[in-house]
Amino acid sequence: MRRIAIAVMSTISGLVLLFSYHTSLGSGGGSSTTTLPDPNQSTPADTAAADSGAASPGATDPGAATQQSAGANTVSGTFTGDVVDTQWGPCQVRIVVKNSKIVKATAVQFPNGNHHDDEINSWAVPQLQQATVAVNGAGFDALSGATVTSEGYRGSLQSALDKAHL
Amino acid sequence: MTDPAALPELAPDRPPVDQPRRSWVEQVMGMPVSLHVRGPHAREQTDQAEPADRAERAGDGAGGEVEQAVRRVIADLHRTDEIFSTYKDGSQINRIRRGELALAASDPWVLEVAELCELARERTDGWFDARLPGSDGVRFFNPTGLVKGWAIARGCERLSAELPGHDVLVNAGGDIAVRCRRTDTPDWQLGIENPAERSQVLATVPLRTGGMATSGTAARGAHILDPATGLPVTGLLSVTVIGPDLLWADVHATAAFAMGPDCVDHLAALADHLSFVVFLDGSTRTITPRTPS
Numbered sequence: 001m002r003r004i005a006i007a008v009m010s011t012i013s014g015l016v017l018l019f020s021y022h023t024s025l026g027s028g029g030g031s032s033t034t035t036l037p038d039p040n041q042s043t044p045a046d047t048a049a050a051d052s053g054a055a056s057p058g059a060t061d062p063g064a065a066t067q068q069s070a071g072a073n074t075v076s077g078t079f080t081g082d083v084v085d086t087q088w089g090p091c092q093v094r095i096v097v098k099n100s101k102i103v104k105a106t107a108v109q110f111p112n113g114n115h116h117d118d119e120i121n122s123w124a125v126p127q128l129q130q131a132t133v134a135v136n137g138a139g140f141d142a143l144s145g146a147t148v149t150s151e152g153y154r155g156s157l158q159s160a161l162d163k164a165h166l
Numbered sequence: 167m168t169d170p171a172a173l174p175e176l177a178p179d180r181p182p183v184d185q186p187r188r189s190w191v192e193q194v195m196g197m198p199v200s201l202h203v204r205g206p207h208a209r210e211q212t213d214q215a216e217p218a219d220r221a222e223r224a225g226d227g228a229g230g231e232v233e234q235a236v237r238r239v240i241a242d243l244h245r246t247d248e249i250f251s252t253y254k255d256g257s258q259i260n261r262i263r264r265g266e267l268a269l270a271a272s273d274p275w276v277l278e279v280a281e282l283c284e285l286a287r288e289r290t291d292g293w294f295d296a297r298l299p300g301s302d303g304v305r306f307f308n309p310t311g312l313v314k315g316w317a318i319a320r321g322c323e324r325l326s327a328e329l330p331g332h333d334v335l336v337n338a339g340g341d342i343a344v345r346c347r348r349t350d351t352p353d354w355q356l357g358i359e360n361p362a363e364r365s366q367v368l369a370t371v372p373l374r375t376g377g378m379a380t381s382g383t384a385a386r387g388a389h390i391l392d393p394a395t396g397l398p399v400t401g402l403l404s405v406t407v408i409g410p411d412l413l414w415a416d417v418h419a420t421a422a423f424a425m426g427p428d429c430v431d432h433l434a435a436l437a438d439h440l441s442f443v444v445f446l447d448g449s450t451r452t453i454t455p456r457t458p459s
Contacts, residue, residue, distance in 0.1 A: 145359030146382035
């Protein structure tokens with residue numbers, strides 16, 4: 001976000017559209033260097049190694065991974081990932097696994113920044129399940145597709161989903 | 167009949183609770199916008215509670231507050247339409263185009279959108295561009311492609327902010343923003359339509375907070391233009407992008423659709439986003455963020 005803000009600032013002069021460019025970008029505080037937020041965070045790990053349970057020195061609770069095997073072939077437990085140095089600062093994620101499925105992902109450390117960055121950082125990429133099913137038999141809350149116009153809505157399946165809760 | 171003690175144990179980390187739910191549909195900006203609210207006061211009618219009760223319960227969505235919050239968000243959407251519609255002669259966008267209104271003197275919403283359009287152009291290497299050629303070939307400021315996502319993301323955020331203890335979902339003709347303030351409810355289940363056969367869903371995504379946008383030609387014909395040539399693009403059936411903010415999911419879906427099959431690289435470079443592409447031959451591909459290097 002900050003990087004983009006700076007990039008925009010640098011090209012601002014030639015753009016008529018950006019006449020009053022101060023509102024949201026001003027919240028960057030005018031800082032133009034990357035700040036490392038956590039002084040305790042000493043050694044960022046080399047890469048985003050997927051080794052479960054590995055925590056780098058200086059991380060909040062190294063070795064905190066608890067592993068209980070629920071069955072012969074499934075894994076359950078809490079795993080804290082390595083600290084990964086991103087361009088916005090260090091980032092570290094903890095996951096909770098149940099029967100080999102991630103049920104929860106939390107950012108233990110994430111780069112400091114403005115409010116919007118915090119929101120993005122607390123967000124975990126969801127799992128997409130691919131399966132072709134007929135809409136009418138499934139429990140969806142909403143459907144995404146090419147934009148439905150007002151004229152096309154009455155007969156659409158989304159209208160049926162909406163009606164179910166009117 | 168059923169012994170409560172014999173009921174299966176709920177998942178300890180998130181027992182799903184059945185909360186009352188209600189939806190509203192408004193035709194605005196040329197499309198249906200549905201707003202769904204889930205929570206204890208979702209179905210309460212305006213003025214149902216005594217005024218004293220209302221004051222006491224203010225701030226938790228009680229006493230018709232849900233309905234009122236929904237009405238305020240719908241009013242914002244109509245205001246967005248008045249300002250940004252290219253179909254309304256007196257809209258600020260048309261007045262700017264005709265030279266009757268200076269951008270600097272226009273509504274703060276126009277300035278905010280103009281800034282975002284510029285950011286969008288940068289983040290998509292020019293594939294998203296609000297300076298579109300008109301029917302006369304002259305390029306003018308037309309932020310239509312960004313306004314919908316912006317307005318819906320904003321509306322969802324406002325609705326959620328005004329309704330503590332409630333989950334909200336806003337669906338604008340297939341672009342969806344959600345926000346959950348409860349932790350005991352099931353995830354919203356969002357489906358991605360098959361662009362070739364719209365009674366089918368190709369994939370589902372559970373989401374509590376964020377946005378999901380699809381660009382495609384199925385519903386409105388070819389309407390996305392190549393920013394370089396001004397001609398309609400037809401290289402894919404659809405692109406769906408899921409991310410923390412509907413505004414950017416929508417921008418990237420639009421840009422990716424304009425890019426055609428080459429969009430895969432662009433989408434894989436997006437941190438925090440998940441994408442689903444349907445190619446012309448009906449084959450599909452799920453794109454997750456490339457591992458940070």
